[in-house]
Amino acid sequence: MTEPLRVALAGLGTVGAGVIRLIDTNGALIARRAGRPIEVIAVSARDRSKDRGIDMNRFAWVDDPTELARQAGADVVVELIGGSDGPALALARATLGAGKSFVTANKAMIAHHGLELARAAEGANLALKFEAAVAGGVPVIKGLREGAAANEISRVYGILNGTCNFILSKMEAEGRDFADILSEAQRLGFAEADPSFDIDGVDAAHKLSILASLAFGTRPAFDDVTITGIRHVIAADIAEAASLGYRVRLLGIADAGAGGLFQRVHPHLVPESHPLAHVTGSTNAVVAEGNFVGRLLFQGAGAGDGPTASAVVADLIDIARGEFGPPYAMPADALAAQPASDSGERRGRAYVRFTVADRVGVLAEIAAAMRDAGVSIESLMQRGANPDGSVLVAIVTHEGPERAVAHALEKLRGSSSLTGEPMWMHILG
Amino acid sequence: MTEPLRVALAGLGTVGAGVIRLIDTNGALIARRAGRPIEVIAVSARDRSKDRGIDMNRFAWVDDPTELARQAGADVVVELIGGSDGPALALARATLGAGKSFVTANKAMIAHHGLELARAAEGANLALKFEAAVAGGVPVIKGLREGAAANEISRVYGILNGTCNFILSKMEAEGRDFADILSEAQRLGFAEADPSFDIDGVDAAHKLSILASLAFGTRPAFDDVTITGIRHVIAADIAEAASLGYRVRLLGIADAGAGGLFQRVHPHLVPESHPLAHVTGSTNAVVAEGNFVGRLLFQGAGAGDGPTASAVVADLIDIARGEFGPPYAMPADALAAQPASDSGERRGRAYVRFTVADRVGVLAEIAAAMRDAGVSIESLMQRGANPDGSVLVAIVTHEGPERAVAHALEKLRGSSSLTGEPMWMHILG
Missing domain, CATH: 3.30.70.260 (ACT domain)
Structure with a gap:
């Protein structure tokens, strides 16, 4: 058998542990599909003693995640620490600087620093992959970068935050108010203790800015996303919408035309005849409209350790196969700087x-x-x-x-x- | 700019003309995304004089499609002739034999001869790609081969024939009977003059056998698909189903377990809570259930010149980028021969x-x-x-x-x- 693809993994929260569990469970199948085994050789996390239900003694343990960039024998570093800057960004820079490929689920970091990292990866012929950063397990980065690559995309939009969709579809099903459902979601672990990144739309905006760049060949422009969350949607809005034949969904929506790049996260009324109206619970779904393919829809679990691990390992399989190229479909320097469009128009x-x-x-x-x-x-x-x-x-x-x-x-x-x-x-x- | 990827194209029906129109329209964008231009240099079709609304004089014209395999300067041959054997198969064999990559939308040929062609392609390090063979413009081959590659897939199923779904959803919307809608669909060009491949489920079975092979790592086994079409569904069935909370859909469905490989095309009752219940008209949709990713759904236009051309050119872009590998995700010789399961169980x-x-x-x-x-x-x-x-x-x-x-x-x-x-x-x- 060919040499394994050797992985150093930073961050052992639920997703990090999920990646290890996935490779443990599906390793033989992955080796058949990837043409070579994928093997974790080193890990790093804050708390070494925590019981993660997995034997961690097999792996080299590194206290400072940045050191994984120099881990002997590692081909790829997987970053699951989170945060747009700090240790995650330091690790990304160090990894690409050290000539290793880099895989991440970190939407905030890619939204803010994706262009810089893509340049570094391309310059060194390395992979930078972030399928898990948008829509969890749903291969929508790949869908835009490759599946829809023959098309001029006129619009990309979707349900990009599972917590918001869980809350809105539960408000819809039960006629209850936002605050009420939010506390239930927090109790059940579907919403963070500090839910503002989710419910105020920032998480969806991170993802939208990544999708927009891929869809339109424009430079990532997170700061140009206008953002409104779901905090002020009340049960009566959902009832009114229903009586008119609509469902309320938090959509991220982007298009690019002569007027510039438009990116917005906002609650929308979605007609019942549209597939997004039937997306309930924490499911994510992304629509891309192409000038030849028409309307493409990608749908699935937007979060959770299993789906996110699935996307991370899909990226590793692409790397193991040698099937990768510029992260944003075209070279980072070819991405167009486009001004934000005027939404009043x-x-x-x-x-x-x-x-x-x-x-x-x-x-x-x-x-x-x-x-x-x-x-x-x-x-x-x-x-x-x-x-x-x-x-x-x-x-x-x-x-x-x-x-x-x-x-x-x-x-x-x-x-x-x-x-x-x-x-x-x-x-x- | 790097050398173009040079394409010889066999078959100038609506899809073939669509591929040329797509490359004409989106060529600059494609060159940015693929890193090099994609250029058609030679074509072959039965009738040279037919007006296709496109200037064909730019291309070398070849009467015998098989000769495209030896077309000087061509890197790839695209086959859009159709038919499981005959000229299409002769061209596929000749192309791979001549050291050129091969792209096709031909589900019947891939269902019957995919394994042989994959072996030939792998042996010569060439691409064999057939995204357009299943679900038209929807990148579901890529979704299984790459997007879901980290998962053991327990089941793959979906709406694989647009004609049948058009008929069933129109019967549903209008309460009319099968024969009535079929003649209307024929008049509108949504159904062939001889519709039996579609309405008797053979076309869906071709596609299902391709999906099953990709999902389960099993050898393509079209002959093991049990097939029932929609000819005997009556308006009253649809009304009864609706009164019980179901929609009638022709599904292709496959799973692989200890009992063997199960593949069936059959009309199903789909619960209204399932996303496939909301797929209407000629849209296609495929669901794959993975042990980590959960349920993934891919949906879009299953036929038509634009969507099919989109998938064909996506394959060409992968080839232009050098991002391709074994057509069935793993080497053809690693695919397992699995007996058909007993549906009685x-x-x-x-x-x-x-x-x-x-x-x-x-x-x-x-x-x-x-x-x-x-x-x-x-x-x-x-x-x-x-x-x-x-x-x-x-x-x-x-x-x-x-x-x-x-x-x-x-x-x-x-x-x-x-x-x-x-x-x-x-x-x-």
């Missing part, structure tokens, strides 16, 4: 929900603001008083410029008729 | 619909046959007389061995109570 349909005082004239005030801003209303629902006496008004607009809706909301800002912030969601078209 | 739930005479005792006869065969009935619906006086009886069984259902149907064979063949569909579990 975008056209679409919108859902806007107001929480208003239960008194005469409120509806007239909202309707006038919409009219004055040039927003054409397709439907308007007013629902009876909440326990606190406030009333919900939900509007669906005809297709029109986003600028007009923003304008109308600007006019209404500070109005004493509103008892809370309006909720604006885009309707996926 | 399988367990599952079933839907069985009888068309019966409207007279006393018929229900008792059916119920007795089920009881005597040991089939446990979960629900039974009898619906009023058809225009011809016959009555429908639809049964859903509890989970049990398929052998028992087969036994019950055997007992009822030839009974004067039945006015037509019973329809047996499996329920996807």
Whole structure:
């Protein structure tokens, strides 16, 4: 048998342990498929004594993860420490600098430093791979880099955060409110103790910026993603959406045109006829629209140790086979720097929900603001008083410029008729 | 710029013309992504004078497609002639024999001769690629060969024939019968003049046998696929299924276990909670279940010139990048010969619909046959007389061995109570 591909692994949390368990379990099959065995030879983690349910004494133990970059005999370093900078980034730089390939599940680091790392990898003919960084086990990086490579991609979008989708689809199924479901998700381990990266959309934005770069051949531009999370979605929004034939989903969505690169994470109304409307629980799903292939959908488990380990080891198999090239499909220096587009220029349909005082004239005030801003209303629902006496008004607009809706909301800002912030969601078209 | 990848193309039907149009349209982008241009240099087709809306004078014209294998300067031959044997197979053998790589969309040829061709390609370090042979533009060959490569796959299944799914989902939406929709589909060009390869399940079986080989590391075994098409599905079956919370879909489904390799194409009842229930029209979708990744879904356009051309050119890009290896993920000689499993040993739930005479005792006869065969009935619906006086009886069984259902149907064979063949569909579990 050919020489094994030898791996040094940094980070032994659930994903790191999952990678070892996967290679232990499927090793023989992997060797057949990869043409050579994949073998972990060294590991590094904060706590050596922790019981991970796996015999770790087989591996060389290194206290400082950065030292794995110089681990004798290792061909590849796998980084599962996390964090956009710090030890993860130090390890990435050291590994590529030392002439070893690098695999990571670290979306934050790739979103922020992917371009620099890709340059380093390409310059040294090494692999830099990050399939696990987006949509967990779903091979969507590969799907864009290779599967859809013949296409000009007009748009890429999807459900990129499993925690948010778990919460939204549970709110939908049970009619309960956000805070309530969030605490349950935290109790069950589906949401972090500090859930803000997930529910405020930052995690989805990291992933979106990686997808956009692959899809459009543009430089990664995380800072240009506009981000709104799901904190302010209420049960009534989901009920209104359902009554209109929509499901509420947190979507990351990107396109690139003459106006520049558009990247947004925002709650959307998704028509029931769209496959993303049927994605429930912590599943992730990504759609890419190509000028020849049409609409491609990739769907599966977006997180968890098994799916993430599956993606990490898929990257290792590509490396073992020698089937890899520029991480962003084209050389990093060929990626185009594109300015962020102006979202006000975008056209679409919108859902806007107001929480208003239960008194005469409120509806007239909202309707006038919409009219004055040039927003054409397709439907308007007013629902009876909440326990606190406030009333919900939900509007669906005809297709029109986003600028007009923003304008109308600007006019209404500070109005004493509103008892809370309006909720604006885009309707996926 | 590096040397182009030079392509000789056999077959200028809609897909062949689509490949040329794609390279014409997206050529600059493809060159950036592939690291070098992809250039068609020679073509062959039956009718040279036919207007394909594309300038063909740029290309060397070859009357005998087999001669493309010896085309000076060509690195790759793309075969879009079709047919499991004949000129397509002769060209494949000649191409690999002449030291050129080979790309095809020909599912019938790969299902029958894939192993032989893979051996020839591997022996000469050439690429043999057939992404377009399964699910059109959807990169599911790549998804199994690479994306899910770290997993033991327990089951692969999906909607593999767009014509059948178009017909079934239209029957579902409009309550019309099979023959009626089929003629409409033929008129619209969604079904062939001779539709039997599609509607009798042979096309899906070709694709299934390719997927099974990739998923399980087993030798392609098309002859072991058991095949039932959709000809005998009636509108009432779809209505009954809907009333029970199911959609009728033609599924190809394969698994590999101790009992051998199981491969079947058959109409199924798919629960509404399953993503395949929401795949309508001519869309294809494939699910692979892995021991670490869980359930992966790949979905998109299963046919048409644009999507098929997209898959063909994706294969060419892989070749241009030098990112290819054994076509079946592992060397052809490492694929295991596995016997076909005995479907009688399988367990599952079933839907069985009888068309019966409207007279006393018929229900008792059916119920007795089920009881005597040991089939446990979960629900039974009898619906009023058809225009011809016959009555429908639809049964859903509890989970049990398929052998028992087969036994019950055997007992009822030839009974004067039945006015037509019973329809047996499996329920996807």
